[in-house]
Amino acid sequence: MTGPQTRVVRFAVNGRPVQVTTEVRTLVSDLLRHDLELTGTHVGCEHGACGACTVLVDGAPMRSCLMLAPQVDGRDVRTVEGLAVGGDLDALQEAFRSEHGLQCGFCTPGILMTLTGEREAGRTVEDALAALPGHLCRCTGYVNVRAAVRRAWSQLEGS
Amino acid sequence: MSDAMSRPGTLVGQRVLRVNDGKLLTGAGTFVDDLHLPGTLHAVVLRSPIAHGRLVAFDAAEALTMPGVVDVLAPEEARDATRPLRCVWLMPGQGQVDYPVVPRVVRHVGQALGVLLATSVAAAEDGAERVRMEFEELPCVVDVEAALGDAAPQLDPGCPGNVAVDLPRGDPPDAVEAAIARADHVVAMRFAIQRLAGSPLEARGVVASWSPATGELTMWSSTQVPHHARDHLAGALGLALDRVRVVAPDVGGGFGPKDHLYADEVLVCLAAMRARVPVKWIEDRREAFTATVHGREQIHEARLAFDDDGRFVALHSDVLADLGAHPSNVGAGPAFVATGMLEGPYRFDSSGGRVRGVLTNKTPAGAYRGFGMQQAAWVRERLVDEAARTLGADPAELRRRNMIRADELPYTTHTHQNYDSGDYAAALERATELVGEGLPAAPDDGRRRGVGLCSYVEFTGLGPSAVQEIVGFALGGYETAVVRVEPDGRATVLTGVSPHGQGLETSLAQLAADALGLPITDVRVVHGDTATAPYSAAGTIASRSMTVGGGAVVRAAGRLRVKILDLAGHLLEAAPGDLEIIQGVVQVRGSPTAAVPLRTVAEKAWLAWGLPPGMAPGLEEKDLHDPQDISYSYATHAAAVAVDLATGRIEIERYVVVHDCGVIVNPMIVDGQTHGGVAQGIGNALLETLVYDDVGQPRIATFHDYVLPGTGEVPDMVVEHTQTPSPFIPGGMKGMGEGGTIAPAAAIGNALANAVPEIAHLVTETPMTPARVWGWLDAAGVATDW
Ligand code: FES
Ligand code: FES
Numbered sequence: 001m002t003g004p005q006t007r008v009v010r011f012a013v014n015g016r017p018v019q020v021t022t023e024v025r026t027l028v029s030d031l032l033r034h035d036l037e038l039t040g041t042h043v044g045c046e047h048g049a050c051g052a053c054t055v056l057v058d059g060a061p062m063r064s065c066l067m068l069a070p071q072v073d074g075r076d077v078r079t080v081e082g083l084a085v086g087g088d089l090d091a092l093q094e095a096f097r098s099e100h101g102l103q104c105g106f107c108t109p110g111i112l113m114t115l116t117g118e119r120e121a122g123r124t125v126e127d128a129l130a131a132l133p134g135h136l137c138r139c140t141g142y143v144n145v146r147a148a149v150r151r152a153w154s155q156l157e158g159s
Numbered sequence: 160m161s162d163a164m165s166r167p168g169t170l171v172g173q174r175v176l177r178v179n180d181g182k183l184l185t186g187a188g189t190f191v192d193d194l195h196l197p198g199t200l201h202a203v204v205l206r207s208p209i210a211h212g213r214l215v216a217f218d219a220a221e222a223l224t225m226p227g228v229v230d231v232l233a234p235e236e237a238r239d240a241t242r243p244l245r246c247v248w249l250m251p252g253q254g255q256v257d258y259p260v261v262p263r264v265v266r267h268v269g270q271a272l273g274v275l276l277a278t279s280v281a282a283a284e285d286g287a288e289r290v291r292m293e294f295e296e297l298p299c300v301v302d303v304e305a306a307l308g309d310a311a312p313q314l315d316p317g318c319p320g321n322v323a324v325d326l327p328r329g330d331p332p333d334a335v336e337a338a339i340a341r342a343d344h345v346v347a348m349r350f351a352i353q354r355l356a357g358s359p360l361e362a363r364g365v366v367a368s369w370s371p372a373t374g375e376l377t378m379w380s381s382t383q384v385p386h387h388a389r390d391h392l393a394g395a396l397g398l399a400l401d402r403v404r405v406v407a408p409d410v411g412g413g414f415g416p417k418d419h420l421y422a423d424e425v426l427v428c429l430a431a432m433r434a435r436v437p438v439k440w441i442e443d444r445r446e447a448f449t450a451t452v453h454g455r456e457q458i459h460e461a462r463l464a465f466d467d468d469g470r471f472v473a474l475h476s477d478v479l480a481d482l483g484a485h486p487s488n489v490g491a492g493p494a495f496v497a498t499g500m501l502e503g504p505y506r507f508d509s510s511g512g513r514v515r516g517v518l519t520n521k522t523p524a525g526a527y528r529g530f531g532m533q534q535a536a537w538v539r540e541r542l543v544d545e546a547a548r549t550l551g552a553d554p555a556e557l558r559r560r561n562m563i564r565a566d567e568l569p570y571t572t573h574t575h576q577n578y579d580s581g582d583y584a585a586a587l588e589r590a591t592e593l594v595g596e597g598l599p600a601a602p603d604d605g606r607r608r609g610v611g612l613c614s615y616v617e618f619t620g621l622g623p624s625a626v627q628e629i630v631g632f633a634l635g636g637y638e639t640a641v642v643r644v645e646p647d648g649r650a651t652v653l654t655g656v657s658p659h660g661q662g663l664e665t666s667l668a669q670l671a672a673d674a675l676g677l678p679i680t681d682v683r684v685v686h687g688d689t690a691t692a693p694y695s696a697a698g699t700i701a702s703r704s705m706t707v708g709g710g711a712v713v714r715a716a717g718r719l720r721v722k723i724l725d726l727a728g729h730l731l732e733a734a735p736g737d738l739e740i741i742q743g744v745v746q747v748r749g750s751p752t753a754a755v756p757l758r759t760v761a762e763k764a765w766l767a768w769g770l771p772p773g774m775a776p777g778l779e780e781k782d783l784h785d786p787q788d789i790s791y792s793y794a795t796h797a798a799a800v801a802v803d804l805a806t807g808r809i810e811i812e813r814y815v816v817v818h819d820c821g822v823i824v825n826p827m828i829v830d831g832q833t834h835g836g837v838a839q840g841i842g843n844a845l846l847e848t849l850v851y852d853d854v855g856q857p858r859i860a861t862f863h864d865y866v867l868p869g870t871g872e873v874p875d876m877v878v879e880h881t882q883t884p885s886p887f888i889p890g891g892m893k894g895m896g897e898g899g900t901i902a903p904a905a906a907i908g909n910a911l912a913n914a915v916p917e918i919a920h921l922v923t924e925t926p927m928t929p930a931r932v933w934g935w936l937d938a939a940g941v942a943t944d945w
Binding site: 004023025026030033034037038039040041042043044045046047048049050052079080081083084089093096097098100102103104105106107108109112129132133135136137138139140141142143144145146 | 176177180181183184185186187188189190192193195226280281358359360361362409410411412414443444445659660661662827828830831832834835836837838839861862863867868869870871873876899
């Protein structure tokens, strides 16, 4: 019996080039969490329904539990660990803290990455709110998640 | 906010931002699957693919040849090495009191049978596919009423007729029947509440590590109850308690199902002991749907009797609780609570019920947020609205007329609940007012519109240990806090409760900071590790952490404050009664020049130099708080809905909560808990259900077919509070974690019946999905074409 096929995958994570030899069937979520120990990306379902595993791939929000490692070869991947530059929370993270937009925090990294994608693409607050149904949160009831979105976008517009 | 931070002694009641958000927002939290111990092997739990049958052959030989596969713990081996897990809540006469870690006869799909270890998760999954298990299948039963039938297969020799528990509740049956017979009217309805999966977004998982040198087992676990899990783990494996350590790292939600130790967790620990390297098992979401306890499923045959003038006379419910394959740790507890809290905020001449806990070939049912109180509210509040319809009365007015008045409290119900304090009618009044306000004029879109109410009283702060003893719930009801001012003048709070999203790291710190005159940033709450946290029998369940655990902090910190002032008084040559602590400085009131930093007081105390005669060294106090009595929170929720007669879809247009949970320590956190609870209640009301086919195979395996509420289903809501302090809890708090979940189904169901009275008699089942509601509309001849 031959072992699982492996492949060298080269890509950028939060601006840093990495090279990993991994089985081709490895999910990007596992690659990030277990090979690279970037455990901020969470796995809530591993079947594309909850959004907890969302990362940015070339700037677009993607469910890392639905991608295989070779699919990020040569691409730019960003995770929640890349948001707080220099250790300071960014405006979106601050908004979540100020509005109590998280409780257990398990869904939060995925939501932050989707919203970061929305912000960087210059989308409106309505667009950002319309992106939230792609995420499940079992704790907050979404009320304060939406409040955090409104706060973050109003600060963006105010600045 | 910055204001609240800088004014010591005034943190309780302030919207203090959470102290642990930073790590969670930056991906720096440590959940159990984030632990990477060197040499870790990965486990797959081998599970029953059938609902009922005897395992007759088990063969792992081929699996053991697969790349990366290291070991297989076979069912026989696991059975020989473990003792059964005890049911924690035992009802009188309960026919099954424990369950084996690995059974000889499986009783539900997903029941754990063994463990396979490999060098990676993928290799373990590949290996598990090659494990051969053969079963002699037995007939199964999945429907709770069918399980009572003569033809039903018998699941447990101790439970003839599959009845594990049969208990009368409240007044003697004759008395209730006599009262019902005396009344002018009776509304009788049959209610069915569905089976739910609590579904914390982080499923369960453990990392187990055994040290042969010290004989110590450590289990990191996504649990709500580290000490409870430790006690049961030691029991199951025959280890001394001092050799077992359980750590709850960051935990991604609980909502009830993580309230006990599971058989599969024992198996993973056993496998780690044999492997002598750390073993990790992370529950897959599909696995969670059959391996983690379910919640809710009950059938109520219920009656409300009342007079022409609207006075409630009697209430009764005959409850069938589908316990699943065996009584879980809490067994028929949710049905016991459902009947215990059935009366809600109203007076009755007589009230009672019957609880039958019945075994079926489904995953065991256990704790889920709202624990019986959700079912009680659904049954009672639907009956109340149907009574109003019978009388042509206003539902709010009928409630008001029968509500226990503020001046009647304390009040003892027919099921011996000692309601403590509050003004139930005030919450009803305010919710009724608020739901009408700001409701836009209904557009003429062909939809029907209606408003519904749900008033309830909520049992919180489990509980005095003496009450636990009376009801047979083998968990001490106390909590312990240790509060210490460290030699550097900062404070540490050690607590036995185990937060997993509730923000207790902040709210318990607020209590201590107020007592000690420290800013919140100088107080750290330590929890979750049985090696460091004080013993907690019950952990974070049952809306008890802020009441029982918080009460312990209030008392320990209060005593510590007295000692600080005594010592500072000695140092300043001032009377302790003249001193105050402001921002970490002890000073003579009104004379800030006569002052000593708390840090200096702490240094002296820990050096134990120059202490006043008789004063013990150190600045540390411990309090073991066993509450005097239960605390009862209460609320009225109001929902305004629009119902599409063509599709059966219900849209919530306005949702109002008026709640009283005693003294509010952090209003931001309390509102957040309420929002989250209401969201889960909306899932219960409109969306979620676990379905089995007739051979006990679950029809639900993913979040694609188990529909949880998303942002589109949960509206922004109006949440208001009144604050009637608990007379029993130091600090005056009452519990509130479950509150939001209790009422939405009843409020929404009543709104639906109000909008479409033609179907009112049919509104008895949840979830009220478009398909089900359309069926009701069609049956009543009111469904319209697209
Ligand atoms: S973990 Fe990827 S969508 Fe749920
Ligand atoms: S904060 Fe717990 S799942 Fe969203």
